[in-house]
Every structure is written in C-alpha cells, then in structure tokens.
Amino acid sequence: MSKTNILIAQGGGPTAVINESLVGAVLESRGFDNTGSVYGAFHGVSGIVNEDFINLGLESTENLENVAKTPCSALGSTRDKPDQKYCxxxxxxxxxxxxxxxxxxxxxDSSDTLRILAEEAVGADYPLRCIHIPKTIDNDLTVNDHTPGYPSAAKFVASAFAGVNLDNRALQGVYVGVVMGRHAGFLTAAAALGRKYDDDGPHLIYLPERNFSMDTLIRDVKATQDKFGRCVIAVSEGIHDDSGAPIVTKLAKDVEKDAHGNIQLSGTGALADLLCDAIREGTGQKRVRGDTFGYLQRSFMGCVSDVDQMESRAVGVEAARFAHDGAQGVKRDGTVTIQRTGSGDSYAVEYKLSKLEDVAGKTKVMADEFIADSNCDITGAFVDYLKPLLGSGMPEPYRLEAERVGKILDR
Amino acid sequence: MSKTNILIAQGGGPTAVINESLVGAVLESRGFDNTGSVYGAFHGVSGIVNEDFINLGLESTENLENVAKTPCSALGSTRDKPDQKYCxxxxxxxxxxxxxxxxxxxxxDSSDTLRILAEEAVGADYPLRCIHIPKTIDNDLTVNDHTPGYPSAAKFVASAFAGVNLDNRALQGVYVGVVMGRHAGFLTAAAALGRKYDDDGPHLIYLPERNFSMDTLIRDVKATQDKFGRCVIAVSEGIHDDSGAPIVTKLAKDVEKDAHGNIQLSGTGALADLLCDAIREGTGQKRVRGDTFGYLQRSFMGCVSDVDQMESRAVGVEAARFAHDGAQGVKRDGTVTIQRTGSGDSYAVEYKLSKLEDVAGKTKVMADEFIADSNCDITGAFVDYLKPLLGSGMPEPYRLEAERVGKILDR
Structure with missing residues (x-):
C-alpha cells in the first residue's frame, strides 16, 4: 500500500479554538495505516513556498492536546492570497x-486560496487532495449552519456586554462597544445574549446588514436614555452608510487594505471615538464612553465555548476521515461543513464534505429573520440559534431585589 | 441594648468582586444582636442625599450570595465629591x-469623601461611625499590600496579553494594548504575568511611574522587532512626558474632568491610535494594531481571581467586625487594610483597621524595585508580588515542539 504524505496549515485570523481542528486532523490522520509523514507549514501558504515545515508526526499526543487548548494558530498564519506564480x-x-x-x-479567504490551489493542481496534473477545514469568528461561511471559532468569540462578546451593562448601570451614561465583523453581524448580535433583565443592555445593536445613519443613532440613543436613563450600544466595525461606505472611513486619513482587498477595520479605536463624539454632540449627554473589543475577541484565554471546542476538534477529525475515504476511491476535494440536525435542548450537528466553490470567497450574512424590524435589535429566532452554541458555564448576573425604604424627609 | 442602624454604599469605578465586600459586610452585620436596620444607598453619597435606600435586611441570603458573584456595584456608584453643604x-x-x-x-477618592464626612460628623456632634472598605483595580491605596479588585483585573489583563501575544505570534507585527491606570502602573505591569516562553510578549511595558518619550518608544520597538520579528507592547493610559503632561492630551481636543479633577483617560481609543501612528511612521512597520482594554478590565464576567474573591469578601466581613467592636467601646472610624504576612507558597494576609487620613486621597505607585532599569519592563520581584494574588486557574499556553523538516529544494 502506498503511503500518503500530509501537509496542514492555518490561514487568516486566529480563533480561540483553531488548534482543536489542527490537532483533530493530525491525530486522526496519524491513526490511518496509509498515512506517511504529517507535516505542518508555518504561516500558511507562505510557509509552503518557504519550505518551512514542522514534523507533526513527532509531536507527543500529550503536547498536541495541550496545544489544542491554546488559542490562536499554533502553526502561525498569513494573509497572503496566492496568484498563479505563487501556486x-x-x-x-x-x-x-x-x-x-x-x-x-x-x-x-483561505478557502478561496485552496480553491485556486486545487484548480492549479488539476491544471498541472498533480494528484493533490485539498480539504478545507472551516474557522472564522465572523460566522460568515456559506453552506455552514455556523463556523468553528464563532461560538467562543460570541461567548466572549456576550460575557463582555453582560459586564459592561452592569458597569453602565452602576455609573450611568452612554456606552458604545465596537465588535469585529466586516460584512456579517453575527458576532455583534451575540452581544444580545448578555442580557438577562428587561432593561439590560445592549439596548441598541447596529449590524452591517443594515444601512447606518448618524441621525437614526442619535434618535435611538435619545429614546433609550428617556426610557432607561442610560444606553448601552453594540456596533459592528463594518457599519456603513446607504452608499455602502464604511462609517470608519469618514474619519480615517489613510485606508489600509490587505492582500484580499479588504479595508483594515480592526486595531483602531477610531470608529468608537467617532460615534462617541457624535452622541455627545447630538444628545448633550456628558458621560459617553467607547471601547473597541479588538483582538481580545478572538484570542482571549479562559472564555471558550465547550460546544465550539468539541465541534472544532470534530471538523479536523472529519477532514482527515474524508481525505482517507477519498484515498480509498475517488479523489475528492472539498470543505467540511457543519449542518444543524436538532435545535434547542435537542441541539445536534452533522458534518459533510461540500464543494469548495460553494464556500470559497463567498460571504454569508445574517438572515432577515434574525434582525428586528427596528433595525437596531435582533430577534428571538437569533437567540434560539446562538444559545446552544455558547455551551455550558455562561455567567449569570443577579440584582438586589428587596423593597425600597420609605423616605422620611419632606422636600 | 440599643440597636445600631447601618448604611452601606459603593463609590467610584466598579470592580469584578466589589459585591463580595457588600455582601460580606451585610451578612456579618446582620448576625450581630445589636444591629438594627441594614440599608443600602443607591449610587453612593448621591443616593444618601436623595434618600434612595434599599432594605438589605430583607434580602435572602441566597440572593445575596448570587449578587456577591456578580461584577460591578450592585447598589450603583457615583463620582460625586461632597463639599460641606453636601455633607x-x-x-x-x-x-x-x-x-x-x-x-x-x-x-x-471615596475614602477621601468618607474622611470629609467623618470630620463633618464630629463637627456636627453626630455620633457616626465611618468605615471605609477598600476596592480599586488601580491597586493604588496606601498602607495596603494590595487592594480588592486589583487581582481580578490583573488576571484579566494577564490573560488578555497571553492571548494577544499568541495572536501577534500567528500574524506578526506590532501590537499596542492600553491598560487602565492613571498614576499607578500595577495593572499595566500585570501584562507581564501573561508571559511563559522567553520570546513571549509583552516585550515592552510602559508605566506612569516613568517619563515616556516617543523617541524612546520607537527605539525600543525597532530593537524588539530586530530581535523577535514582532513586538507586543503594554502601555498605561496614564503615561506622561517629562513635564507630567499625559500623552493622550497631546491629541485630545477637549479634556474631560470629573468632580475630583481627574482628566478622563478611559472610554477612548485615542492613545492607542496615537501610539500606533507614531510607530508606523517611526519604524516603517505596516501591521501595527492597537487595542484599548477599556471597561472590560473591571467588569468582565468569568475571569475572576478566587484569592481576590475571598479577600474582597473578607474586607467586608472585617469592616462589620471592626464597627461592631467599636460599638462595644471607643468609637473608631477607619479603613480596612490588607497586610501580607506570608509570600510565595506561604502567601497569607491579615486585615487591620487603619486611620482614614493615612489612605484618603493618597496614591500609592509602584516601588522602584518592581520596575526594571530599562524602564520598559518589570522585575522578578513584581512577578513574585502578583503571582499569588491571581489565584488558581490561570490559563497556560503551549507550543508545537517537534523538529523542523529539512528543506529539499535548492534556492
């Protein structure tokens, strides 16, 4: 029996559970009789062209299990987008x-890289099996019910908003939290899962699936202030006006783009500061505070969904099995996708091998049924969608409940 | 026996464990025979003048225990600084x-409010016992070895830097994380506890205890880039030039001040953005990302030090005991302070009642022995100081360790 050498790499933005997929694919592959060497390439495709490989066949299972629990691409990542010469x-x-x-x-972006690579391999008559293993905190891959990495980032965002809502309740004012998400609002929408009581924030949620206007923001903030005496706002970094222009570009002097042509939105507090200034000016409210959650969302140690951990491991394991099955018969490229087969308390998923071209370079955004008619909140359907993904151990806030004491003094 | 009515309130910035102190003081006070009513004032001293009280004698122990585990002042807080009329x-x-x-x-600031109130009470011949219960994520109270709230915020900051260091290792460049702390660098210094391997970030730590200069920053970043090919930086929001002017005021158009005269430093990403622009310009490095940790540091649900939780409960309990002891004999105002009585594996503390005027309005900063001679790192003595405070469950990162694969191709 001929042995198959295997190479694995990680691309794009890290997640808190991306190494579960790496370790799942490596351990499962090592268990097959026809597996030869198992190599890892450092920093994605750039590590391949530089021949910068590690021999993952020599890693102890114990260390691999420790790495699996460590956030962020253990092999390193890249934003490179290969052209034909690169391929x-x-x-x-x-x-x-x-x-x-x-x-x-x-x-x-990485699945598109893989699609190009697979096509080039066919063109060059090189027998390469290309399997894409999904990850992204943005949750924007088509075909998938949801994407590994998203539930853990969502748990971080929901936990963060549960906390800042309490902070804002203690010292009242307006709070703006800017959340990652270029085109898809899934991660910003997760802020809603931090709510418990009727008057809990986030009171306003602005998603990139809807056009954003400063006038509407000011009107919404005033109405919330009138109702609750305070206002907590979750905003996606990708919000844009009705021409599609990102709000943050209204301020930025230079717009930074990556190799995939994406405008750089993260790593700056400009959008939060811009919105805070507009709210201060438009409402007269003095205490207006803005935070940009930044890289903590995708790398924070110690706030991970156990469901996400399990599924991220599973997509790696399944990728190895699909590749192995393919090796027995027809060559099949593809992408491992997650399909939900049960909801609520009966939440369950299954894994399929889908076509690369159905996912590569495509972007899924939030369905209309997940977005409230007000355009500044999410629906119960979204809560039902996300809740089982957050897993166990979501912290829950409590309030003092006793009666007020009667006033004695006349005023 | 005459009964003593008790009032409790919370002031200043919330912490993740501040309600442990509230619940400790309430439950312990409720256990004394001579305790009458136990009231809570909403939003600190402002809730007193507005006679806005809750009857904490009616709260169930079960709900109080749930509230104790909830971050951020359950009674609400205030930034008011009472003058004589207010008192x-x-x-x-x-x-x-x-x-x-x-x-x-x-x-x-809150202890200073209490000092003024205690003096006014003496002047007005009103028999009021004033006990200050310490909390602050800044860890800047004099007399105390450390302050309740600081260890949990420090655990968040250390965990966050452990994560962003991994993120920066996966996608290399320069990363700036801005941490809370006006005059004292304790919380920024906690970033160092996120390091495990020799080349882990933060590689540079800038504290408000030392003067900051952009030229030195650029030089330090270049040297770190040359050494590690990347650079993670922890910066205190309170860094200032050699004239004492906060670096952030070099950018801000309007400087916002609170009732205590403090310039508003948090709730804006301006400092991180300013530093990132300077690094981009000064080093030519393209991938420079900045995050401002903001309000997540003091309110995050699910990242709490169990040592801090226990001690925050204890200072509340001790306050009730000191007040009760005082009621038996001499009237004693004061502030509960934490003294360390054992270090390392033998870490232990004891609680004392110290004089209000020894703590009120004073600020402790980091001792010279905690700051490295380079002025951009901390010492082993600081690690020894902070480590036992972080408690159990600090997440630990792991790396792939196997051998590199030999290159085959000639270049």
Missing amino acids: QDIFKVLKAHDIGTFFYIGGN | QDIFKVLKAHDIGTFFYIGGN
Whole structure:
C-alpha cells in the first residue's frame, strides 16, 4: 500500500479554538495505516513556498492536546492570497515532499486560496487532495449552519456586554462597544445574549446588514436614555452608510487594505471615538464612553465555548476521515461543513464534505429573520440559534431585589 | 441594648468582586444582636442625599450570595465629591434614619469623601461611625499590600496579553494594548504575568511611574522587532512626558474632568491610535494594531481571581467586625487594610483597621524595585508580588515542539 504524505496549515485570523481542528486532523490522520509523514507549514501558504515545515508526526499526543487548548494558530498564519506564480511555487515544494493531501484551516479567504490551489493542481496534473477545514469568528461561511471559532468569540462578546451593562448601570451614561465583523453581524448580535433583565443592555445593536445613519443613532440613543436613563450600544466595525461606505472611513486619513482587498477595520479605536463624539454632540449627554473589543475577541484565554471546542476538534477529525475515504476511491476535494440536525435542548450537528466553490470567497450574512424590524435589535429566532452554541458555564448576573425604604424627609 | 442602624454604599469605578465586600459586610452585620436596620444607598453619597435606600435586611441570603458573584456595584456608584453643604444634606438624612454606622466601599477618592464626612460628623456632634472598605483595580491605596479588585483585573489583563501575544505570534507585527491606570502602573505591569516562553510578549511595558518619550518608544520597538520579528507592547493610559503632561492630551481636543479633577483617560481609543501612528511612521512597520482594554478590565464576567474573591469578601466581613467592636467601646472610624504576612507558597494576609487620613486621597505607585532599569519592563520581584494574588486557574499556553523538516529544494 502506498503511503500518503500530509501537509496542514492555518490561514487568516486566529480563533480561540483553531488548534482543536489542527490537532483533530493530525491525530486522526496519524491513526490511518496509509498515512506517511504529517507535516505542518508555518504561516500558511507562505510557509509552503518557504519550505518551512514542522514534523507533526513527532509531536507527543500529550503536547498536541495541550496545544489544542491554546488559542490562536499554533502553526502561525498569513494573509497572503496566492496568484498563479505563487501556486506554481507551492507545487514545486509539494512535489519535492511528495505531499498527497493538503488540509488548510481557514475562513472564506483561505478557502478561496485552496480553491485556486486545487484548480492549479488539476491544471498541472498533480494528484493533490485539498480539504478545507472551516474557522472564522465572523460566522460568515456559506453552506455552514455556523463556523468553528464563532461560538467562543460570541461567548466572549456576550460575557463582555453582560459586564459592561452592569458597569453602565452602576455609573450611568452612554456606552458604545465596537465588535469585529466586516460584512456579517453575527458576532455583534451575540452581544444580545448578555442580557438577562428587561432593561439590560445592549439596548441598541447596529449590524452591517443594515444601512447606518448618524441621525437614526442619535434618535435611538435619545429614546433609550428617556426610557432607561442610560444606553448601552453594540456596533459592528463594518457599519456603513446607504452608499455602502464604511462609517470608519469618514474619519480615517489613510485606508489600509490587505492582500484580499479588504479595508483594515480592526486595531483602531477610531470608529468608537467617532460615534462617541457624535452622541455627545447630538444628545448633550456628558458621560459617553467607547471601547473597541479588538483582538481580545478572538484570542482571549479562559472564555471558550465547550460546544465550539468539541465541534472544532470534530471538523479536523472529519477532514482527515474524508481525505482517507477519498484515498480509498475517488479523489475528492472539498470543505467540511457543519449542518444543524436538532435545535434547542435537542441541539445536534452533522458534518459533510461540500464543494469548495460553494464556500470559497463567498460571504454569508445574517438572515432577515434574525434582525428586528427596528433595525437596531435582533430577534428571538437569533437567540434560539446562538444559545446552544455558547455551551455550558455562561455567567449569570443577579440584582438586589428587596423593597425600597420609605423616605422620611419632606422636600 | 440599643440597636445600631447601618448604611452601606459603593463609590467610584466598579470592580469584578466589589459585591463580595457588600455582601460580606451585610451578612456579618446582620448576625450581630445589636444591629438594627441594614440599608443600602443607591449610587453612593448621591443616593444618601436623595434618600434612595434599599432594605438589605430583607434580602435572602441566597440572593445575596448570587449578587456577591456578580461584577460591578450592585447598589450603583457615583463620582460625586461632597463639599460641606453636601455633607450637611447627608447628615439630615442619616439623622432622620438614625444611622449609626456608615460603610463606604471605594478607592482613594471615596475614602477621601468618607474622611470629609467623618470630620463633618464630629463637627456636627453626630455620633457616626465611618468605615471605609477598600476596592480599586488601580491597586493604588496606601498602607495596603494590595487592594480588592486589583487581582481580578490583573488576571484579566494577564490573560488578555497571553492571548494577544499568541495572536501577534500567528500574524506578526506590532501590537499596542492600553491598560487602565492613571498614576499607578500595577495593572499595566500585570501584562507581564501573561508571559511563559522567553520570546513571549509583552516585550515592552510602559508605566506612569516613568517619563515616556516617543523617541524612546520607537527605539525600543525597532530593537524588539530586530530581535523577535514582532513586538507586543503594554502601555498605561496614564503615561506622561517629562513635564507630567499625559500623552493622550497631546491629541485630545477637549479634556474631560470629573468632580475630583481627574482628566478622563478611559472610554477612548485615542492613545492607542496615537501610539500606533507614531510607530508606523517611526519604524516603517505596516501591521501595527492597537487595542484599548477599556471597561472590560473591571467588569468582565468569568475571569475572576478566587484569592481576590475571598479577600474582597473578607474586607467586608472585617469592616462589620471592626464597627461592631467599636460599638462595644471607643468609637473608631477607619479603613480596612490588607497586610501580607506570608509570600510565595506561604502567601497569607491579615486585615487591620487603619486611620482614614493615612489612605484618603493618597496614591500609592509602584516601588522602584518592581520596575526594571530599562524602564520598559518589570522585575522578578513584581512577578513574585502578583503571582499569588491571581489565584488558581490561570490559563497556560503551549507550543508545537517537534523538529523542523529539512528543506529539499535548492534556492
């Protein structure tokens, strides 16, 4: 029986559970008789062209299990988007190391990289099996019910808003929290899962699925202030006006773009500061505070969904099985996708191998049924969708409940 | 035996464990025979003048225990700083409700409020026992070895830097994390406890105890980039130039001040953005990202030090005991302070009643022995100081360790 050498790499933004997928694919692959070497490439496709490999066949299972519980791509990542020349360089290296299966753990940009690579391999008549393993905190991959990495980031965002809501209740005013998410509002919407009592924030949620206007924001904040005496707002970094222009570009002098043509939205507090200034000016409210959750959302140690952990491991394991099954018969490229088969208390999923071109470079956004008619809140259907993904151990706030004491003094 | 009515309130910025102190003082006070009513004032001293009280004698122990585990002042807080007129209004209310003991949970501004109130009470010949219960994430109260609330915020900051260090290692560049702390760098310094491996960030730590210069920053970042190919920086929001002017005021158009005269530093991403721009310009590095940790540091649900939880409960309990002991004999105002009596594995503390004027309005900063000679790092002595406070369950990162694969291709 001929042995298949395997290469695995990680691309795009890290998640808190991305190494579960790495370790799942490595351990499962190592268990098959026809597996030869199992290599990891450092920093995604850039590590392939640089022939920068680690021999994952030599890692102890104990250390792999420790790495699985460590956030952020253990192999390192990249934002490179290979063109044809880049792919030819990749092939040279893959051929030299006799790689038969390539697993790439990533989001929609990484799956597009894999699609190009798979096409190039066919064109070059090189027998390469390309399997995409999904991850993204944005939850924006098509075909998938949800994406590994999202539930843990969502748990962080929900926990953070549960906390800042309490902070804002203690020292009242307006609070703006800016959450990651370029085109899809799933992560921003997760802020709603931090609510427990009727008057809990976030009171306003602005998603990139709807056009944003400063006038509407000011009107919404005033109405919330009148009702609750305070206002907590969750905003996606990707909010844009009705022409599609991101609100943050109204302030930024220079717009930074990555190799995929995406405008850089994270790593700056500009949007929160812009919105706070507008609220101060538009409402007369003095205490207006803005935070940008930034990189903590995808890398925080110690706030992980156990459901996400389990599923992230599973997509890695399934990728190895799909590749192995393929090796027995027809060559099949593809992407592992998550399908929900039960909801609520009967929450369950199954894993399928879908076509790369159905996911690659495509973006899923929130369905209309998840967004309230007010355009500044989410629906119960979204709560039902997200709740089982957060897993066990969501912290729950409590309030003092006793009666007020009667006033004695006349005023 | 005459009964003593008790009032308790919370002032200043919330912490993740401040309600442990509230519940400790309430439950312990309720257990004494001579305790009459136990009231809570909403939003600190402002709730007293507004006679806005809750009857904490009616809260179930079960709900109080749930509230104890909930972050952020359950009674609400205030930034009000009472003058003489304000204090006279407070006295009217305290007299009307026959309050004999007032517990105020807060930081150095709140302890100063209590000092003024205690003096006014003496001047007005009103028999009021004033006990200050310490809390502050800044850890800047004099006399205390450390302050309740600080260890949990420190655990959040250390965990956050452990995560962003991994993120920065996966996608290399420069990362700036801005941490709360006006005059004292304790919380920023906690970032160092997120390090495990020799090349882990934060590689540079800038504290308000030392003068800050942009030229030095650029030089330090370049040197770190040359050494590690990346750079993670922890910066206190309170960094200032050699004239004492906060760096953030170099950018801000309007400077916001609170009733205590403090310039508003938090709730804006301006400092991180200013530093990122300077690093981009000064080093030529393209990928420079900045986060401001903001209100998550003091309110995050699910990242709490169990040592801090226990001690925060204890200072509330001890306050009630000191007040009760005082009731048996001499009237004693004061502030509960934490003294360390054992270090390392033998870590232990004891609680004392210290004089209000020794803590009120004063600020402790980091000792020279905690700051490295380089002025951009902390010492082993600081690690030894902080480590036992973080308690159990600090997450630990792991790395892949196997050998690199030999390169085959000639270049």
